[in-house]
Amino acid sequence: MTDRLLIHLGDCKTGTTAIQNVLKQGAWSSDAISWTYPTDPERLHNCNLASCLYKPKMKKFRGPRWKKVNRRLTRSDADLGILSGEWFEFVDPALLDRILRRWVPDFAEDARLIAYVRPHAERVLSSFQERTKLGQYNGTLAEFHERVLDHGRFVYAARLRKWREVFGDRYEVRPMVRDRLKDGDVVRDFLDFATQGRPFELDETAAAGKSANESLSVQDLAWLRALHRARTLPPQVGRRAARALQAGGPKGDKLRMDSALLETVRKAYLKDAKALDAEFFGGEATGPMVAAFDRAAESAVDAPPDLTPESWYGEDELRRVEALAEAFEAGAEELRRVKKQLRKASGGVDTGEEDGLGSEADETED
Secondary structure, eight states, X not given: OOOEEEEEOOOTTSSHHHHHHHHHHTOEEOSSOOEEOOOOTTOSSOHHHHHHHHOGGGGGGHHHHHHHHHHHHHHOOOSEEEEEOGGGGGSOHHHHHHHHHHHSHHHHTTOEEEEEEOOHHHHHHHHHHHHHHTTOOOSOHHHHHHHHHHHTTTOOHHHHHHHHHHHGGGEEEEEOOGGGSGGGOHHHHHHHHHTTTXXXXXXXXXXXXXXXXXXXXXXXXXXXXXXXXXXOOOHHHHHHHXXXXXXXXXXXXXXXXXXXHHHHHHHHHHHXXXXXXXXXXXXXXXXXXXXXXXXXXXXXXXXXXOOOGGGTOOHHHHHHHHHHHHHHHHHHHHHHHHHHHHHHHTTSOOOOOOOSSSXXXXXXXX
C-alpha cells in the first residue's frame, strides 16, 4: 500500500499544467522515495476528483471516483501518492476532509496539501486571457476586473484561512513568485516539497517543454475572439486553437495591464495582499504579494489592450476565421452525436466526465 498522500490543490494559473505534465510523463525521479500518480490514462490531472465536490450535477460520482483512486493507492507500494488538480481551488476544505476520511481513510490523517497563489494583478490578467481564449468572456480587461471583484474570487486570505483551520500545518501555501520558488521554478519547488527536501532528478527535456499554457499575444487573443464570435464553440476548440498558436512561438504584443487599471486593482486587493504576507508568507512589511504590485507597474502600458479583431485583421482574414469556426462547430456537433451513440450502445451509463464539448470550463468566475 502507498505509504502517504500529497494533494496538489492548484490554484488555477499557477503552473499546474507544467507540474502535471512532469508527473504524467514520469519525468522525475528520486533515489530517496518512490511515487505514484493515479490518473486515468487519458487524463493529465485529478480535477474530476474535485469537480464532484463542488459541481451539483457531479455529486453522484463522488463515491465511484474516490473509491477508484483509493484502490489505486492501496494496490501501489510507492512511498508517496500524488493527486493534482487545480479545481480543488473551488472545493470546501471541510468537505474534502470528510471525503478523505470516508473514501481514502488509510491516507486521510497524514495527507499533506500544497497550493500556490498568484499575485492579484497577475491573476486578473491570466484569468482574463484564459476566459477570452475559451470564448467565455468578450468584455474589456477593466470590465473583467470589476466582474471578478464583485464575486470575490481573488480575495485569497479568507479562503486560505479555511484550509489552514481544517488541515493545520499539513496545509502549505506558497506565493507564485519566482524568487520565492526553488530555483525560480514552480515544478522544482513542488518536487522539493514532495520529496521533503531530498535530492531528485528532473528530465530536462520534459522540463524544457513543460509550460503548456504560455501567454498568448494581443493579436492571438483578437484572432480567437473572431473565432468565437462567429459561432458558439465549445471550450476545447479555443484551448486547442490556442495551443496551435503557441506552438509557433511568441508573435505579437504581450498582453499587459494598463497603468490606470493596475492602480485600481492595487487599491482593490492591497488589503488582501497585506493579510497574505502577514499570515502566510513570513510576516514581512512588504512581502511578495504586496511587492508584486510594484513589479507589475514596471511592465504596465499606457493604454488598455485592444482585442478588437478588426483592429488587427482585414476583411479577408476574418472571413477565413468565420469559415474555420463553422467547420469547428460542425465537427464538435458530430463528436457530440458520436458520443451519444456510444453511450447508448454501452447501456446509457453517464460517467459525468467533462470532455470539453460542452460549456464547462477550467475556471468558474461566476
